[in-house]
Amino acid sequence: MNVHATTHDELHAEIADKFDTDAMAQESTLLNPRFYTTDFDELDRIDVTPVREEWDKLIGQMKADPNKGHFKKTEAWDKVDWDAMEPGLKRELIDFLVSSCTAEFSGCVLYKEMKRRGKNPDICELFNYMARDEARHAGFINDALREAGVAVNLGFLTKAKKYTYFRPKFIYYATYLSEKIGYARYITIYRHLEANPDKRFHPIFKWFKEWCNDEFSHGEAFALLMRTDPKLTESFVNKLWIRFFLTAVYSTMYVRDHARPAFHEALGVDIDWYDQEVFRKTSTIARQVFPVEVDIDHPRWMPNLKRMERAFRKMEAAEKATGLSKTMGKLTAGAQAAFAFASLYLIPVKKTTPPESVRLEPAF
Numbered sequence: 001m002n003v004h005a006t007t008h009d010e011l012h013a014e015i016a017d018k019f020d021t022d023a024m025a026q027e028s029t030l031l032n033p034r035f036y037t038t039d040f041d042e043l044d045r046i047d048v049t050p051v052r053e054e055w056d057k058l059i060g061q062m063k064a065d066p067n068k069g070h071f072k073k074t075e076a077w078d079k080v081d082w083d084a085m086e087p088g089l090k091r092e093l094i095d096f097l098v099s100s101c102t103a104e105f106s107g108c109v110l111y112k113e114m115k116r117r118g119k120n121p122d123i124c125e126l127f128n129y130m131a132r133d134e135a136r137h138a139g140f141i142n143d144a145l146r147e148a149g150v151a152v153n154l155g156f157l158t159k160a161k162k163y164t165y166f167r168p169k170f171i172y173y174a175t176y177l178s179e180k181i182g183y184a185r186y187i188t189i190y191r192h193l194e195a196n197p198d199k200r201f202h203p204i205f206k207w208f209k210e211w212c213n214d215e216f217s218h219g220e221a222f223a224l225l226m227r228t229d230p231k232l233t234e235s236f237v238n239k240l241w242i243r244f245f246l247t248a249v250y251s252t253m254y255v256r257d258h259a260r261p262a263f264h265e266a267l268g269v270d271i272d273w274y275d276q277e278v279f280r281k282t283s284t285i286a287r288q289v290f291p292v293e294v295d296i297d298h299p300r301w302m303p304n305l306k307r308m309e310r311a312f313r314k315m316e317a318a319e320k321a322t323g324l325s326k327t328m329g330k331l332t333a334g335a336q337a338a339f340a341f342a343s344l345y346l347i348p349v350k351k352t353t354p355p356e357s358v359r360l361e362p363a364f
């Protein structure tokens, strides 16, 4: 770090001027990564006896800590020429790093809190390892950001960011999905850049392979937690909730990725292709525990994702307007987004029967 100390301060001033990253990380819109809190006592009462054998195996893997030395810059970390980077790309890359860092850190905060409040040794051990991993992930991204002269003040963020309360079962659905989707996102970019190394415009992508294995195991842990209580995935109402979370998580990702055209163009990735690929991988994995799957090849799927994305762009534009056009603009765009979401939600789901044994290994 700090190889170019002479220009570093100038760069810092210039970038800090343009990007208020603390404010970026703190923003609590529908689309930004959120901070969660839950009923920790209820979570603590989980009994993992029904999945004991698989549980112990997974915890054993986490305890062995295969990625202990991974999140450090080595000579493979090429120098990034932030000055020469096209400004649009620079802005979107920083936005990508800030939102990834916030998401990693939000996991860390939730997991650490559970570990701190829990008395159940199984739960405490699991959440301790997961918090350890997420802290490393967030720290590593923050290191990368620091080279650009910006960094997310994580301590400040914990206090300033708003927390959303979710019942434990919603934490399972949402967190399970975000861990698995995180795996699918990282591995898809990694494989793409493996085939197209000339598109690797930042060294952090080289770290994604081992990284996504951490996310994969975190997802495995939530799959096991859900398996301790069949009602969580089998009751009629909970199936509707799972369907809701799948639709919400997928469509949010679609809208958020489309806000970074320059970033994806530099990677040489078509966003629609990338997102569908990530959904497909995530859905394949989620068959391990979810009895329903959204039909991403349905003729209404893509058109309504696009409709939703357009509605969000209109909402953003309306935000900048004033007076009546602001109110009207926000109302119509909000209704359009809600309508698109309802259409996505109502696409008939595919029903699957989760296998006897829940555990999977990362195979992509």
Ligand SMILES: [Fe+2]
Binding pocket: 104, 107, 133, 134, 137, 214, 215
């Ligand atoms: Fe992570």
Ligand SMILES: [Fe+2]
Binding pocket: 107, 134, 179, 182, 214, 215, 218
């Ligand atoms: Fe994770």
